[in-house]
Amino acid sequence: MNLDNRRVVLPPLDTEQDQLLAHALQIDGRAPFRRIAEVLGVSDQTVARRYSRLRSAGTLRVVGLTDPLRLGEVPWFVRVRCAPSAAGAIGEALARRPDTAWVSLTSGGTEIACLVRPRTTGGGDTLLLEKLPRTPQVAEVSGHCVLHVFFGQDLSLLTKSGPLTAAQVAALRPANAPDNLLSDPAPAYPLDEADHRLLDVLARDGRAAVGELAAATGRPPTTVRRRMAELREAGVLYFDVDFAPRVLQRNFRAALWLNVVPSDIEAVGGTLASHPEVSFAAATTGDFNVYASVTTPDAGAFYRYLTGPVAALPGILGTSTAPIHRAFKCAGPLERRDR
CATH class of the missing domain: 3.30.70.920 (Lrp/AsnC effector binding domain/regulation of amino acid metabolism (RAM) domain)
Known part of the structure; x- marks a missing residue:
């Protein structure tokens, strides 16, 4: 994404090694580099160094995300038709909103599509019916409720096209991960303020150190580890790989x-x-x-x-x-x- 004038020098792409690392992190975003290295047959320094370079260049990163349906949220697809000259500014403004999960420019530069996660009932109405239609050069806004994933x-795509063997996938799969995260609407899973602080840090960096998470939540490291395990087992928290x-x-x-x-x-x-x-x-x-x-x-x-x-x-x-x-x-x- 080009949101400023900085130029980032991309590391040379080692297709095979980068795909192996990306696939391993898709299986378990918080797997220790030592365990990933053992499965891939390389040194843990090699894995850590490669991830650091790809992460710094914006080519690959692990993020900790939440399932909106398990939190009682109803996600929406929002499509915004606008003048081509305004698409960039509107897209960037939508991307800065905390309630958007992804934002893309489509249809010849005249339509922006985004996934919105209102934190409260009716939150989608505020975005759809009040704010966006009042934005200059917005011609039309439509919303579509997400019913089932x-x-x-x-x-x-890494799950289906990644290079790891079935044995390697099994060796990396976390013990506390549920078999199926895809869910239908259900009663909201209860979260407290410390949980929200924990999830906010993981959303920025899914591999944040336990010490950083403990400082953000005010909880001891052992409590942080236990809570992360509980949230993963409940299907509330999962780890994804954002890759170029x-x-x-x-x-x-x-x-x-x-x-x-x-x-x-x-x-x-x-x-x-x-x-x-x-x-x-x-x-x-x-x-x-x-x-x-x-x-x-x-x-x-x-x-x-x-x-x-x-x-x-x-x-x-x-x-x-x-x-x-x-x-x-x-x-x-x-x-x-x-x-």
């Missing part, structure tokens, strides 16, 4: 909206979740009731995906696609870095 959360497209050598990204017959939504969502091109898939409200984020090596591969696997899906009444030109915000809070 088919693929996402702690799962990513160059890590997987997939440089074409697009939003895919599908109008699906209601009786086929579950089947379509489950099939999309298995596609190696899909990094996120969910059921939403609206005429286009299934959304997928698609990543391919180039536009030609995206065309073949649309005319092949997508065309074969059952119950499709219509499709809408839009290339993603720029990501203002990805996983976790906004970071000022050149991707």
Whole structure:
């Protein structure tokens, strides 16, 4: 993301080693570098040094995130149609908001799409109906409630396309992680102020040291470790890897909206979740009731995906696609870095 004029020198890309490290961190973002090194067959100094360089360059980082549905929040897809000259400023303003999870520029530079997580009931209405429509050069705002996530959360393209073997994945999988984080709306899991401070630090740096987390929460390190384990077991806290497209050598990204017959939504969502091109898939409200984020090596591969696997899906009444030109915000809070 280009949010200032600084130039960041990217470290030379070692595709195989960087993909191995990224996949290992996707399995367990807080795995000790020593354990990752043992699984990868390299030294722990090599793993720590490589992660530090990639993290500093904004190429790869671990973030600790929360499942909104397990916290009683109802996430929304918000689409903002605006004048091309205003898209950059509006996108950056949305990215700075604490209630946006990701913000992208699509559709020829005239539409901004973002995922909004209102902290309170009705919070989405404030953003949708009050603030954005009053912004100069905003032509239209629409919102779509996220009903169910088919693929996402702690799962990513690395889960499906990463180079680790099944044995390596098993060796890295944390013992306290639930089998399935994908959830439907449920009663809100209770959090106190110390929990929120803990989660705020992890959202900025998923590998923050226990001492830093203890200082932020006012809790002893042993309590911090136990609370993190409880939140992970409950499916509230999970760790994700925010990585630049160059890590997987997939440089074409697009939003895919599908109008699906209601009786086929579950089947379509489950099939999309298995596609190696899909990094996120969910059921939403609206005429286009299934959304997928698609990543391919180039536009030609995206065309073949649309005319092949997508065309074969059952119950499709219509499709809408839009290339993603720029990501203002990805996983976790906004970071000022050149991707």
